[in-house]
Amino acid sequence: MNIRRHIIYLGWQGFQNFGDDLLYATWKVALGTPLRIQAPLTRRDYAAAAPRFFSQRVRTLSGERLVLLGGGTTVGFASWGAHARNAMTYYDAHALVVAGAGAASSDDTFALGLQRTDWAQWGALPNVALFGVRGPLTSEECQRHWRPAPVIGDPALLYTRYAMPLPTPAARPVVGVCLGASPVSRFSVEVVADAIRIYLAAHPGTTVRVVQLSPEDAGAAHNLVKALGNGTSAEIVAYSGDVHGMMQAIAGCSLLLSERLHGTVAGVACGIPTVPLAYASKCDDFWLSVSGERPALGVTANSHLIADELEKATEPGRIFSVASRTTALQDRLESAAEQLRRWHAGQQPAVGLGRYTERAEA
Known part of the structure; x- marks a missing residue:
């Protein structure tokens, strides 16, 4: 039986910020899909978008679902841990995909003064397909507080491979x-x-x-x-x-x-x-x-x-x-995108994507 597969995009696009929109545009061209299913970010947003959300939820019931974290400095932050948990819960997703996202360093008083971290919340997320992170500082933070994560680069580096300006x-x-x-x-x-x-x-x-x-x-x-x-x-x-x-x-x-x-x-x-x-x-x-x-x-x-x-x-x-170095990172990002394309086309199971295994990480 051919099971339909759906990618739910989790990001902050659509607010006239070039960086957030570039990440979204990059994933669309790299995965060859319009990424029309976009997860709300808070319970209030879910309530405001209730008609659209329920319509999407009904359309995806018969298939497999992945939540794709678009990128940005999100890993480790309490707010984004909650966004990820809500998206996985409300869409009954099989896994959360992390490919190229970043974290703030423990000594970054500026960033940590704007958002609170909660690594325990990230550790409690079930079934994370962790392909890798943006850079070595994020890799160090993940190793210290969460789990090992290789460096694969910022996802937006891939944009020019598919839509060369x-x-x-x-x-x-x-x-x-x-x-x-x-x-x-x-x-x-x-x-x-x-x-x-x-x-x-x-x-x-x-x-x-x-x-x-x-x-x-x-x-x-x-x-x-x-x-x-x-x-x-x-x-x-x-x-x-x-x-x-x-x-x-x-x-x-x-x-x-x-x-x-x-x-x-x-x-x-x-x-x-x-x-x-x-x-x-x-x-x-x-x-x-x-x-x-x-x-x-x-x-x-x-x-x-x-x-x-x-x-x-x-x-x-x-x-x-x-x-x-950029070419090497683009190759790593392309490898992640290729696996996701294969999953989306029904050619690869969710288990095995990135570092995903079917168990909750304590």
């Missing part, structure tokens, strides 16, 4: 800049603007593209253009829900400086020399995965250090090293 060739070199973090940017607009001016002085004819990846970043984007001054050719490209369009805007840059994590991920995925402005451990986690080093720029970095890192990013050795 085709940027319009720029008449002049373009340095892209992204300032923003939730709830607000942690970097000084004036310091970043001064660093860009230093770089532009050494590279005449270069223009500036400010990429605004969330509505929260609008103030920082406009203040940056203002701080650069009228003598600088600068434009703002704001994300409006078109993931591919924003990927094209990023791919059209010659160099990218990004505070937003998925601005950095997108730049790396597009093969653009990229410099992260690290404001939380998730930035370190990703950059370690693609470079083997922690980011050089923390929130106290001065303009000259930022300008120096922009120069170093275009060195052939740095470009080759990041590209090589």
